[in-house]
Amino acid sequence: MKNGIVIVGGVAAGMSAAAKAARVNPGIPVTVFTDEEYVSYGACGFPYYLSGEIPDENRLVARTVEQFRDQGVEVKTGHEVIEIKPNQKTVLVRDLKRGALLEQSYDRLVIATGAVPFVPPVEGVELENVFVLRNMKHGIVLKSSIAARNYRKAVIVGGGYIGLEMAETFIKLGCKVSIIELAPQIIPNMDSDMAEIMKDYLLANGVDIFTGEKLTRIEGTGEVKKVVTDKRDIPADCVLLAVGTLPNTNLASRAGIELGVKKAIRVNTRMETSVPGIYAAGDCATVRHRVTKEEAYIPLGTTANKQGRVAGENAAGGNASFEGVVGTGIAKVLDMEIARTGLSRMEIERAGIEHVETVIKSRTAAGYYPGSGYLHLKLSAEKGTGRLLGAQIVGARGSGKRIDVFAACLHLEATVADLQDMDLAYAPPFSPVYDAILVVLADLNKKVKMI
Amino acid sequence: MKNGIVIVGGVAAGMSAAAKAARVNPGIPVTVFTDEEYVSYGACGFPYYLSGEIPDENRLVARTVEQFRDQGVEVKTGHEVIEIKPNQKTVLVRDLKRGALLEQSYDRLVIATGAVPFVPPVEGVELENVFVLRNMKHGIVLKSSIAARNYRKAVIVGGGYIGLEMAETFIKLGCKVSIIELAPQIIPNMDSDMAEIMKDYLLANGVDIFTGEKLTRIEGTGEVKKVVTDKRDIPADCVLLAVGTLPNTNLASRAGIELGVKKAIRVNTRMETSVPGIYAAGDCATVRHRVTKEEAYIPLGTTANKQGRVAGENAAGGNASFEGVVGTGIAKVLDMEIARTGLSRMEIERAGIEHVETVIKSRTAAGYYPGSGYLHLKLSAEKGTGRLLGAQIVGARGSGKRIDVFAACLHLEATVADLQDMDLAYAPPFSPVYDAILVVLADLNKKVKMI
Numbered sequence: 001m002k003n004g005i006v007i008v009g010g011v012a013a014g015m016s017a018a019a020k021a022a023r024v025n026p027g028i029p030v031t032v033f034t035d036e037e038y039v040s041y042g043a044c045g046f047p048y049y050l051s052g053e054i055p056d057e058n059r060l061v062a063r064t065v066e067q068f069r070d071q072g073v074e075v076k077t078g079h080e081v082i083e084i085k086p087n088q089k090t091v092l093v094r095d096l097k098r099g100a101l102l103e104q105s106y107d108r109l110v111i112a113t114g115a116v117p118f119v120p121p122v123e124g125v126e127l128e129n130v131f132v133l134r135n136m137k138h139g140i141v142l143k144s145s146i147a148a149r150n151y152r153k154a155v156i157v158g159g160g161y162i163g164l165e166m167a168e169t170f171i172k173l174g175c176k177v178s179i180i181e182l183a184p185q186i187i188p189n190m191d192s193d194m195a196e197i198m199k200d201y202l203l204a205n206g207v208d209i210f211t212g213e214k215l216t217r218i219e220g221t222g223e224v225k226k227v228v229t230d231k232r233d234i235p236a237d238c239v240l241l242a243v244g245t246l247p248n249t250n251l252a253s254r255a256g257i258e259l260g261v262k263k264a265i266r267v268n269t270r271m272e273t274s275v276p277g278i279y280a281a282g283d284c285a286t287v288r289h290r291v292t293k294e295e296a297y298i299p300l301g302t303t304a305n306k307q308g309r310v311a312g313e314n315a316a317g318g319n320a321s322f323e324g325v326v327g328t329g330i331a332k333v334l335d336m337e338i339a340r341t342g343l344s345r346m347e348i349e350r351a352g353i354e355h356v357e358t359v360i361k362s363r364t365a366a367g368y369y370p371g372s373g374y375l376h377l378k379l380s381a382e383k384g385t386g387r388l389l390g391a392q393i394v395g396a397r398g399s400g401k402r403i404d405v406f407a408a409c410l411h412l413e414a415t416v417a418d419l420q421d422m423d424l425a426y427a428p429p430f431s432p433v434y435d436a437i438l439v440v441l442a443d444l445n446k447k448v449k450m451i
Numbered sequence: 452m453k454n455g456i457v458i459v460g461g462v463a464a465g466m467s468a469a470a471k472a473a474r475v476n477p478g479i480p481v482t483v484f485t486d487e488e489y490v491s492y493g494a495c496g497f498p499y500y501l502s503g504e505i506p507d508e509n510r511l512v513a514r515t516v517e518q519f520r521d522q523g524v525e526v527k528t529g530h531e532v533i534e535i536k537p538n539q540k541t542v543l544v545r546d547l548k549r550g551a552l553l554e555q556s557y558d559r560l561v562i563a564t565g566a567v568p569f570v571p572p573v574e575g576v577e578l579e580n581v582f583v584l585r586n587m588k589h590g591i592v593l594k595s596s597i598a599a600r601n602y603r604k605a606v607i608v609g610g611g612y613i614g615l616e617m618a619e620t621f622i623k624l625g626c627k628v629s630i631i632e633l634a635p636q637i638i639p640n641m642d643s644d645m646a647e648i649m650k651d652y653l654l655a656n657g658v659d660i661f662t663g664e665k666l667t668r669i670e671g672t673g674e675v676k677k678v679v680t681d682k683r684d685i686p687a688d689c690v691l692l693a694v695g696t697l698p699n700t701n702l703a704s705r706a707g708i709e710l711g712v713k714k715a716i717r718v719n720t721r722m723e724t725s726v727p728g729i730y731a732a733g734d735c736a737t738v739r740h741r742v743t744k745e746e747a748y749i750p751l752g753t754t755a756n757k758q759g760r761v762a763g764e765n766a767a768g769g770n771a772s773f774e775g776v777v778g779t780g781i782a783k784v785l786d787m788e789i790a791r792t793g794l795s796r797m798e799i800e801r802a803g804i805e806h807v808e809t810v811i812k813s814r815t816a817a818g819y820y821p822g823s824g825y826l827h828l829k830l831s832a833e834k835g836t837g838r839l840l841g842a843q844i845v846g847a848r849g850s851g852k853r854i855d856v857f858a859a860c861l862h863l864e865a866t867v868a869d870l871q872d873m874d875l876a877y878a879p880p881f882s883p884v885y886d887a888i889l890v891v892l893a894d895l896n897k898k899v900k901m902i
Contacts, residue, residue, distance in 0.1 A: 059819040302877035330876035425781035426753035
């Protein structure tokens with residue numbers, strides 16, 4: 001492999017692939033092209049960087065270009081790959097600083113081009129103080145804008161994880177925060193009853209929430225003055241568009257690489273695309289869902305890292321596989337945590353699975369223990385078989401990570417009957433004598449048996 | 452069943468049995484005899500009651516005698532069962548207030564007599580200000596003593612969970628704390644390398660720790676003045692004996708009921724003893740260990756509750772079973788958490804299982820996230836098969852409950868290979884992008900494969 005491995009993209013999946021490839025097969029040249037200036041940064045940390053809790057963007061960087069070079073990875077920042085030529089096994093690269101074009105040969109290619117924020121096609125999105133948040137540049141632009149101006153009225157378009165995490169950020173910055181969400185509920189990837197609990201919490205913390213409302217335009221001259229929906233005008237001096245992301249697959253598509261669900265690059269568990277020698281990983285790629293056994297598109301940093309490693313190992317001649325995800329996610333807003341794994345009710349219905357579900361309210365610690373908070377835990381299982389399908393948590397600090405128990409159980413394809421009377425850790429600072437997990441499992445098991 | 456169900460003992464197992472029996476079969480008389488005055492209290496909460504964080508002992512009581520009565524359970528407090536007569540199906544009971552004896556017939560009997568603190572046979576244990584901590588009376592006595600005297604020098608004999616939790620209590624009360632432990636390490640049910648981390652933390656918090664030292668006597672006239680070990684004298688104005696508990700099985704033994712390991716009452720998974728119609732549950736009973744598949748004695752509140760329910764259900768004519776524990780435990784001392792599940796190294800060796808193990812150091816949150824703490828996670832698996840054997844955690848706040856993932860995996864008898872690339876929840880406030888659990892599993896899987 002004298003031309004070595006070329007990787008397109010320098011964040012989670014790309015740099016995981018690069019580091020792994022260099023480790024697995026130190027003899028092969030590994031070159032990363034990225035149109036950005038920063039590599040291997042933790043984009044999930046932006047809300048805490050923007051709030052000022054993380055003082056410096058460099059804290060978000062896991063490893064620098066120099067550190068990668070020491071590991072045998074050549075990183076070309078400010079280099080945009082503009083074409084993949086699978087027949088020639090080359091990529092066409094634009095050096096963004098010099099404007100020059102260069103052609104680089106590869107033996108194996110890893111596409112890790114990530115995702116791009118979706119910008120709704122309405123008037124005013126080009127105004128100053130309208131932001132998106134996806135890459136480091138977006139983060140730095142918003143941060144310097146926050147530093148320069150004293151924002152007081154933030155409107156967040158989109159009530160998903162990023163919208164909610166950024167609500168916390170703007171609250172900490174002293175803003176009045178409004179969230180607009182097109183869907184009838186916030187956190188559309190959770191069930192409405194669970195989302196409602198978080199909504200009440202946000203309302204109690206002074207956030208205005210407008211669900212089932214459509215952004216129609218953003219008004220202002222140069223700077224934003226207000227956000228207009230199909231139902232109202234909301235005064236604003238700062239707007240964050242957080243309505244979702246699209247896999248960044250134009251480059252792959254033009255090269256004839258097959259796309260899958262949501263137009264993400266279709267990969268198998270070895271991270272191989274439809275073109276031999278070309279791998280894809282991370283937010284530009286599909287992932288296998290271990291519960292539905294189907295192809296899915298769930299762009300998350302933790303999956304990007306895992307897929308990147310496998311792509312890198314296999315590109316370097318190894319034999320790794322990534323068998324997929326169970327659909328786990330977590331976020332916090334101030335002192336409230338939300339988490340999910342498996343399938344939501346909507347996903348269960350879409351998959352055509354008959355199911356039973358239950359919700360319980362419990363505590364994060366023994367009721368008598370100081371600071372014990374409430375948590376709501378919802379669980380679903382397949383009717384008849386009792387196969388675990390999904391879990392959702394909304395609750396006080398210390399509740400969210402309980403989702404990992406269910407993620408493990410979904411990974412192992414357990415039924416609710418398998419999971420009765422688990423020996424979970426108990427001491428008053430950690431849970432009631434019956435942890436919420438045991439309570440919800442016992443409750444759901446009864447329902448499964450009754451049917 | 453006209454004589455109904457008689458239950459001996461009114462705390463976790465006893466009252467769980469009573470409540471369950473009354474729910475399952477409301478027609479049957481259910482009578483509980485307890486020599487105590489309080490029932491269904493959370494003994495695990497004592498350290499926080501004694502520190503003053505829980506203001507009142509009544510907060511520890513889950514349900515009162517009156518509430519039980521409303522559920523159809525007759526509770527006789529201050530009534531000590533002094534003999535079980537299996538042939539007559541009666542118990543002989545002493546009314547402690549009146550001194551009267553009465554004989555009560557039963558159709559089914561549940562023994563839930565709990566455990567008693569072991570008092571080392573040395574001079575001076577009878578002095579004032581020498582305490583044990585097991586039941587509510589012990590708690591109230593110690594609490595009122597703390598309120599009356601301004602203890603400044605507390606010596607805790609025993610470095611297990613209760614000893615450590617009480618170290619926190621005495622620190623909060625402003626005491627200089629010393630811990631004496633006969634074993635070469637504190638927390639003898641964890642591995643020495645893990646215990647060492649907690650020891651360092653305690654030392655850094657001003658606790659003196661003397662391991663491998665034997666209590667030889669306690670000196671003083673009326674009140675304690677000092678504690679003497681085989682190596683030193685330690686000034687003390689308060690001593691807590693926390694060297695372990697013994698199953699309270701004298702009553703059962705005298706009735707000819709078979710005892711098992713550690714002289715606990717031998718029960719099967721239906722909580723049946725060797726005598727038909729007599730059940731046992733909780734800290735007086737054995738439990739099946741799901742990892743070794745053998746009988747064990749692990750007295751813990753959460754198990755007592757589960758066993759109590761099963762005993763109560765079966766005594767009332769039901770058909771329940773409790774398949775056992777995996778050996779999970781958790782505790783915290785100030786801001787440090789310890790947790791374990793499965794088998795410790797010593798238990799693995801005792802079981803004669805060849806094993807591999809690994810320890811990793813990771814974080815409770817992303818490294819850049821404010822307040823991210825360290826955690827140490829140790830994992831063991833069977834050589835060859837990779838069957839998961841045990842996990843141990845010592846770390847900062849938010850680390851301990853991760854043990855539940857391993858408790859679930861042990862419950863499901865997973866191998867480390869089964870558990871690679873689990874989709875655990877990631878966001879910067881909750882974990883690094885690779886949760887410690889994934890890191891330790893990947894590391895151990897490599898070791899399993901190498902052999």
